Amino acid sequence: MPEPAAAAASAVPAGTPSPRTGPLRGRMAQANRNDTAILDAARKVFVADPSAPISAVAKEAGVGISALYRRYTGKEELLQTLCANGLATYIEIAQASLEVDDPWRGFADFLAGVVDADVHSLTVNLAGSFTPTPELHARATEATRLAGQLLDRAAAAGAVRADFDVNDIAMLLEQLTAVRLEDPERTRTLRRRYLALHLEALRPDTARATLPGPPPSPAELGARWIPKNAA
Structure with missing residues (x-):
């Protein structure tokens, strides 16, 4: 019919x-x-x-x-949509980076891609301002899984220092998000400059000391997303 x-x-x-x-x-x-x-x-x-x-x-x-x-329907849904789109971009970049044959190049391309997309501006500025949905939780879980896969692959190839953890990735990206000028192109250039310094520090042959303290825990990273007006 x-x-x-x-x-x-x-x-x-x-x-x-x-x-x-x-x-x-x-x-x-x-x-x-x-x-x-x-x-x-x-x-x-x-x-x-x-x-x-x-x-x-x-x-x-x-x-x-x-x-x-x-x-x-309102600001809440708009914020949820923004973050869902940001996570989708993160996931797409991670998936494309896993297609790169060289583990170190794939990991470096992933970090550069996420920095250029400015995904973590959403995390830094919007975390705690709305209630995450189950879809957002699912996308965040997938994003973390893919980032971990990229890091594990690079670490197994001996390309990344052993004491760098998957939860360190979020903090590294947020540090680069803090670099922001009025000129978008200048902002991008400076972020790439400081990403290059971070990448040099991640190489085992340039590591000079063990990183102090443990990486952030999942609970510490997740706590920021609890709405600030929650009881």
């Missing part, structure tokens, strides 16, 4: 344009443009000020507040 839309289309004489096709496609395209503008604006607004109202996002995006609320 055909879908209702297909059945309706079969009743239209050949060569007759559908009156719905053009306008619907136009509305969908506009909705997609609005959604992209809203997410770009939300990232800019909330990374700068996590306490900003959702109306500031609508203003930055150049859309009406009603258009924003048609797509998102």
